[in-house]
Amino acid sequence: MYELASVTSALVNVATTIINDLGYPGIFVLLVAGSAGIPVSSEAVMLFAGFDVYKGHFTLIAIILVGILGDMVGATLAYAIGYFGRIELIQRHGAKVHITPERLERAERWFDRHGTKAIPICRILPLVRAYMSFPAGVAEVPYLRFLALSALGGVPWIAFWGILGRAIGSHYHSVQSNLHYVDIAALVLIVAAIAYLLIRRRRRKLAAA
DSSP: OHHHHHHHHHHHHHHHHHHHHHSHHHHHHHHHHHHTTSOOOHHHHHHHHHHHHHTTSSOHHHHHHHHHHHHHHHHHHHHHHHHTTOHHHHHHHGGGGTOOHHHHHHHHHHHHHHGGGHHHHHTTOTTTTTTTHHHHHHTTOOHHHHHHHHHHHHHHHHHHHHHHHHHHGGGHHHHHTTHHHHHHHHHHHHHHHHHHHHHHHHHHHHHHO
């Protein structure tokens, strides 16, 4: 847990510096990188951007639109790598930008098990959201369908963290220091919600049988 906290803290500090220096373009670049598989925390980026909205530096609608655009562009880049058969380059050299084979394999297992339904689900899961676009490209999911499914998960994810960043306002720095716990809590809640929906659906099918 300490190691996770250290990595998260370092990523948050980098994201904060880039946003302070570049403004909206910094948000865009960070979200492109994060959505393309490079381990940039989209939640950290949007939380800080939301905090800057609270301080009056940005507007909420602007950070959400820029964040969504960056998220979709990054997902498209990852999709294109898989679609055009360059995934072996990521597997061979991805470690240089911390795209590990284990993370790619996890995303591939999700996709193999659930098909295109996994795309919007994984786009709201902190540990796999950046890697689902690769297997979707390899599977040659039609691009517009992929983009729509990706947006289905990505848009609420980006909007949620930006709005939360503005809402917590002056408490941002205390949340920042414990962001890894926020990630874990979000993941637990999302998995619990998905499990609940699956169980409910199964019960309905059994009742109708």
